[in-house]
Amino acid sequence: MVVAIVLVLLVLGSLLFHFLSPWYFTPIASNWQAMDDTISITFWVTGFVFVAINLFMAYAVLRYRYRKGGRAMYEPENKKLELWLTGLTTVGVAAMLAPGLFVWAKFVEVPKDAAVFEALGKQWYWSYRFPGKDGKLGTVDAKYVSDKNPFGMNPDDPDGQDDVLVASPELHLPLGRPVKALLRSVDVLHDFAVPQFRAKMDLVPGLVTYIWFTPTRTGKFDLLCNELCGVGHFVMRGKVVVEEEREFQAWLSSYPTFAQTSAQAAGSAAAGKPLYAVCAACHGSQAEGNPALHAPKLSGQGDWYLKRQLKYFKNGARGTHDKDVFGKMMAPMAATLGDDAAIDNVVAYIKTLPDNPAPRTVTKSTTYGQKTYVTCGACHGADGRGLQATNAPRLAGMSDWYLVTQLKNFKQGIRGAHPKDMYGPQMASMAAILADDQATNDLVAYINTLR
Numbered sequence: 001m002v003v004a005i006v007l008v009l010l011v012l013g014s015l016l017f018h019f020l021s022p023w024y025f026t027p028i029a030s031n032w033q034a035m036d037d038t039i040s041i042t043f044w045v046t047g048f049v050f051v052a053i054n055l056f057m058a059y060a061v062l063r064y065r066y067r068k069g070g071r072a073m074y075e076p077e078n079k080k081l082e083l084w085l086t087g088l089t090t091v092g093v094a095a096m097l098a099p100g101l102f103v104w105a106k107f108v109e110v111p112k113d114a115a116v117f118e119a120l121g122k123q124w125y126w127s128y129r130f131p132g133k134d135g136k137l138g139t140v141d142a143k144y145v146s147d148k149n150p151f152g153m154n155p156d157d158p159d160g161q162d163d164v165l166v167a168s169p170e171l172h173l174p175l176g177r178p179v180k181a182l183l184r185s186v187d188v189l190h191d192f193a194v195p196q197f198r199a200k201m202d203l204v205p206g207l208v209t210y211i212w213f214t215p216t217r218t219g220k221f222d223l224l225c226n227e228l229c230g231v232g233h234f235v236m237r238g239k240v241v242v243e244e245e246r247e248f249q250a251w252l253s254s255y256p257t258f259a260q261t262s263a264q265a266a267g268s269a270a271a272g273k274p275l276y277a278v279c280a281a282c283h284g285s286q287a288e289g290n291p292a293l294h295a296p297k298l299s300g301q302g303d304w305y306l307k308r309q310l311k312y313f314k315n316g317a318r319g320t321h322d323k324d325v326f327g328k329m330m331a332p333m334a335a336t337l338g339d340d341a342a343i344d345n346v347v348a349y350i351k352t353l354p355d356n357p358a359p360r361t362v363t364k365s366t367t368y369g370q371k372t373y374v375t376c377g378a379c380h381g382a383d384g385r386g387l388q389a390t391n392a393p394r395l396a397g398m399s400d401w402y403l404v405t406q407l408k409n410f411k412q413g414i415r416g417a418h419p420k421d422m423y424g425p426q427m428a429s430m431a432a433i434l435a436d437d438q439a440t441n442d443l444v445a446y447i448n449t450l451r
């Protein structure tokens, strides 16, 4: 009796959980409704079998329970019953598998009018490339990949000159038009997945894979790397913004072509020197940093990183959070740099300043710091010198007290949480692994030994 009741409760509980649970697919935003339908069919078939078998079991337990003098009947074969069971199972399995084949046929057949773009996966971030006016993507090769040419564009291919390079994890796509994403990896396996689009596909080094879909709803969606094993795939997040054609074109034209990025003039240190006079008041005449004013050392930091931070302070991605006391001091200073050329110039000047390691203020390294830093090193380099390829700045030899405040800021959502901040959120998810202030200090003390 008890067993029968438990079986019935199990069935009821499972059904209630399935229908009342808040965990289900995110509302769909692409043409792949058919994928949801195949999954629903699977749920119906397996759900029906689950209910039928468990209820039958409960019935059998009750009906044929032990009775004094009761005897079992021996029936080794029952042709009719076996035919029924085989037939029903066949129909059930076919109902689950056949629709998938139809969906797959559509999945591999890209519509002729699909617009092509490329999504590039790299440890640990996404970037994108769109064909220019000629509608053709230029050829690429791993041998051309460098800090100056992260996409590995073939400099001699005329088709590539007008390719638009989107060096940002945020991708925009026009609403209602089929798109084909060519998927390329520079290093290891990655996986392009937007839950709201349903379709997803692996990136395989050495191959160009593809995926197509039609965005059917405007909005901002998370792009995840669904390659789950590995140090950093889980922080390899992007955004996909689906918008009207006109807004999409405006966004696209805000990014440079390959020809433009290769022709970009380097900043002028001479022009940057007078601009730096303002900065020297806090950061010091040699950009050595000044703890009394909470202004960190800038000399020796990657120029690409300094430029990004100055743009963030200018556009509000940094230094606007209510609790960001020190960031708010810096933000109006960045505003004194009128345009991108001014930023390039002042950073070019900072680059000429001597790079002496900042004094150590955080000490007492422990093995905790050393062990934990292994993860950090995946992006910041095992030596803490920073890696432009992973967008991660230099830590070793920089102002240690500043690293501590930044880690706390990341952890508390003061930094890395602004919607315009493309690279901070990745670091914010990493800072979450630091349990408390002690852990943060130990880690920074270890970074201090990397000199």
Ligand SMILES: [Cu+2]
Pocket: 121, 189, 190, 191, 225, 226, 227, 232, 233, 236
């Ligand atoms: Cu990945």
